[in-house]
Amino acid sequence: MLLNFPSLFPMQNDESQPDESQPQPPNPGPSPELVNRYGLVPPDFEAAKTDVQRKTLDQRAQIDELARLRHSCAHILATAVLRLWPDALLDIGPWTEDGFYYDFDLKHRFSPDDFPKIEEEMRKVTKENQVFEKSIKTREEALAYFAGKGQKFKVERLGDIPEGEVISFYQNGEFVDLCAGPHVMRTGNVKPSGIKMLKVASAYFRGNEKNPQLQRLYGTAFKNKEELDKWVTMQEEAKKRDHRKIGAEMGLFAFDAEYVGPGLALWLPKGTVLVEELERLAKETEFQAGYVRVKTPHLAKEKMYKTSGHLPYYADSMFPPMELGELDGEERQQLEAEISNLRAKEAMHSFELSQLHPVNDIARFLSVSDSLKSVRQDLEKPKMPVTRYYLKAMNCPHHHRIFAAEPRSYRDLPLRLAEYGTNYRYEQSGELFGLMRVRALNMNDAHLYCTAEQFAEEFRAVNDMYLKYFKIFGIEKYQMRFSTHDPARLGQKFVNEPELWKKTEDMVRQVLIDSGINYVEVANEAAFYGPKIDVQVWSAIGREFTIATNQVDFAVPARFGLTYRDRDNTDKTPLCIHRAPLGTHERFIGFLIEHYAGNFPLWLAPEQVRVLTLNDDAALVDYAKAITAELRANFVRVEGDYGADPVKAKISDAEHARVHTMLVIGGRDMEAGAVSVRLHGKGNIGAKPKAEAIADILASIRERRA
RNA sequence: GCCGGUGUAGCUCAGUGGUAGAGCAACGGUUUCGUAAACCGUAGGUCGUCGGUUCAAUCCCGACCACCGGCUCCA
Structure with a gap:
């Protein structure tokens, strides 16, 4: 019950963003004896949910001047906060793309009203021109230091540092922090006029919602006031492109939380123009690429999602089911038999009871009376089995049933079923975000059923379609994220088909390389049924979104028993490619609004x-x-x-x-x-x-x- | 879902313990003009919802709902 290594002290990035780096050896963490010796409360923190990779020291040495400045600012911020609130507990203070933050735990609730005070104190720290002094400690010394100060988060973070890596401290003035650096030389190298506190937020320790929530202070810093002002102006300009603002101004869409529900967009006539122009583009493009269109209902029986594997794992993300009392023939017979059985028992018991004397036959009387009571309760219990229907959160199962609706021959493949399908997902309330994250969405979906031999060609064609669309919309800043499996987790997180994994991943990688596309490869993030490519874009207000997805599936068709008759007269299971180059109308149009700042090209413009x-x-x-x-x-x-x-x-x-x-x-x-x-x-x-x-x-x- | 903030007319915002204003938009007139805003008038609000405190609540307190900023999540 004390410490369970290494899960309590997993590899974890202590100061910064995830980054590509070499895999690290498992982290030993402090020994239980050490923890005991310093009288620490056994930590009850959860591990980070996703493996975050630490930056190597080499990578740290190479960070640019601005990141160095910002990271130093995080220390200056912590210095100031500790002066103002000495009881604050420290977590970490990395630099980010836009600035820096530092996470604290303290009683006082930060509010923007505190910013002037904090900024003033930070200014003082820069004026004091303290040197950032580095010192090397042993694990034991470091632990003793933080344990002595009751800095429990720091103690946890110490465990993240792999055995063999030096443990370094940086001190400026009275402030000492566990930190791998690097920093500027002195606090005076930071121009106080280039610092700005931005917002207060909360964040779970190690990003795990089971851990305590810390208070995060965000700030930014530039090398001088001019650069800072420029950035502030840019942020203000970006805000004007916010799709929520432009959408209201132009009358594109509306939300009606009171009558319709949160996260359920209403497309107004002008926004519907955008929807229909996109659909027209998709239909034309897909027609030329040999797709056929299908239409499917918005709901399906529970069995559908049990078979697909989405239940029970994704039930939380789906709207709760509708329950219908209707029974099919067999179920009805069973229920009727059960009821008539109970009725018979009831009659029997009541007859016996009427023959018994309540006092003379007391024991038997009570026993029968209990049985009768229990039978009557059973009869009252509405044991009506119900049929559950779910609103569909994805289209693939319906398309699989279309595949299954007719006998298929290898001559029919590849079969490309396309649909602008409406999906319903019960996103957490705090996750809803304008059009970008909604609960009802229209997906530019298609499922391509093909043989293993046809796979590479089909995948390439899908990829070309993406590029065609990006060209039409002038999308230049995007990144393809190629998610692969982790061989160590075959049979657990990923279906146990090592050869298919390798083969499809190699093919996908080759297509990406051949197309000369900018992509990153991330291990261990594939779907359970196959590797995938997500396309990330950045909206004007700086949020990152997955706008399109392209996934290989060599598992689910088998779960549905889908087969085609091959040349050799045997039945084989097809591969399936899920693809949605235009993502959903909601997110894609949300993105386009910000991309064009509402100034659509003529073909898209609601009023041309x-x-x-x-x-x-x-x-x-x-x-x-x-x-x-x-x-x-x-x-x-x-x-x-x-x-x-x-x-x-x-x-x-x-x-x-x-x-x-x-x-x-x-x-x-x-x-x-x-x-x-x-x-x-x-x-x-x-x-x-x-x-x-x-x-x-x-x-x-x-x-x-x- | 969690932490914090916000909620006044269609929009942007004032405002007060004694039941509310401005500009723009809308509507009705007038205006006949060469490339980003002509004039006059009219109408418009249960001050997010519900409860509490009070003689009296839009204002103070509480709960809820929604939205905003993050976190978590995102098939």
Whole structure:
């Protein structure tokens, strides 16, 4: 019950982000004797949930100047906090992409009101120009130091340092911290005007929700005030691109937590335009790639998800089932038999009871009376077996049943079933986030059933489809995350098919290399049924999202007993590729809104063209209406604004509504058979013959120009 | 789900222990103008919901709901 090594002291990154590094030997942690000697309370912390890899000392030595500065700031922050709240317990203070943080445990609840005080104290620390002094300690010395101060989180962290790695302390002024560095030379190297405290948050110790929650103070630092101000301005600009803000401004979508429910997006007419344009793009692309479309219901019986393996493991992420009292034939017979059996017993017992004397036959009377009571209770118990239906959280099982609905031959493969399927996932309340994380989502889904021989070609084609889409949308910053299995966990976390794992992973890797794609490989993160590729993108407000996924599945088709008749007249199980290049409408459109800042290309723009007249002169309005009608006849989303308001006001309205193309028409244009073209955000680009302007618009839409 | 914060008109925000305002948007008029905002007027709110304290609550207290910032999670 004391210490259970090494699980209590797993490998863990003590100061920073996960990073690629060499696998580390298991960490021994402090010995139980040591812990005893210093009178520590046996730690009851949970391990980190995912293996986080420590940075090697070499990697630390190579970090850039800014990270060094920020990491030093984390120490300065902790120095200041300890001066203000001496009882604070320390955890860790790494640098991050945007700044730094430090985790504390203390009674006082931090609030942004504390920031001026904290920043002031940090400024003092920089003015004191303390040296960051490094010293090497033995494990025992380090443990004694932190145990003596009651710094229990630090004691835990000590256990993360692998045997053989030096244990170093850094001291600035009175503040001493376990730290592998590196730092700037002196606190005076940090310009106080370049520091800013950002937010207070909470974080579980070691990222495990079973551990205590610490208070995390986020800050950022730059080498001077100018750089800091620049960053602050950029953050403010990014906030204006927030899809939640633009979505409301443009009338794209809405949430109605009161009547519809949290996380359930309503697509307004203008947002629906985006949905349908994306679907059109997907349908065209998939048609050309040889996909066929299917339609499936939004729910299925419990058996479906028992078979697929999603229950009970994913039940928490699914909406609770609907329970129906309907029985099928066999169940009904069973139930009826059971009930008539109970009725018979009831009759028997009551007859016997009526024959017994309550006093003379007291023992028997009581016994029968008890039996009767119990039978009657059983009869009252609504033991009606129910049929459970679940809203589908994924489409694959339905597609598998479509595969199973008809006999399949190798000649039918590859079979590519595509559907914009609606899925329902019961995301935790704190996880909902605008359109990016919702509870009802429309997935650009398809399942490709193929033979092992066809696999590489199919996978390559899917990959090409991703690249095609990225080009259309001008998505340049993305990363493909290739998740593979861990051979040590075959048969546990991953299906025990070592050869298939190796074969498919090799094929996937080769496709990635051949395509010259930017990717990272992460071990141990594959789906249980096969390796996968996730595409990560970064939204304008800096959040990272998985926007698309592509997974290999060589397990679930077998669970459903899917087979095809092969050339040699035997039945074989197909491989399955799950793919969703456009992810879900919700997340993809959320991303596109931020990507384009609401300024969509013409083919996507909810209002593509607005025709504005200079005045409401009848002849002019007729001319304008004819243009509007011609565009509309060609399926252009066009509106007219023919009133008497000043043209400046009309233009302002159209610009604010982010109308892509404005056709401004006055007497001069009418006489010349022309229109003046103005593009949103780009201003007036001059007059053009009417026919030419219309042809341009149609071509831009047809070609889905950027 | 957890920690913290927020909740006033469609939007952005004022405001007070004695039942509420502004600008923009909307609506009705007027305005006939060449590339980002013409003028006048009208209407609009159970101050998130429920409970408590009080003579009196939008304001103070509590619970709940939703949203926001994180954490955890994300098939």
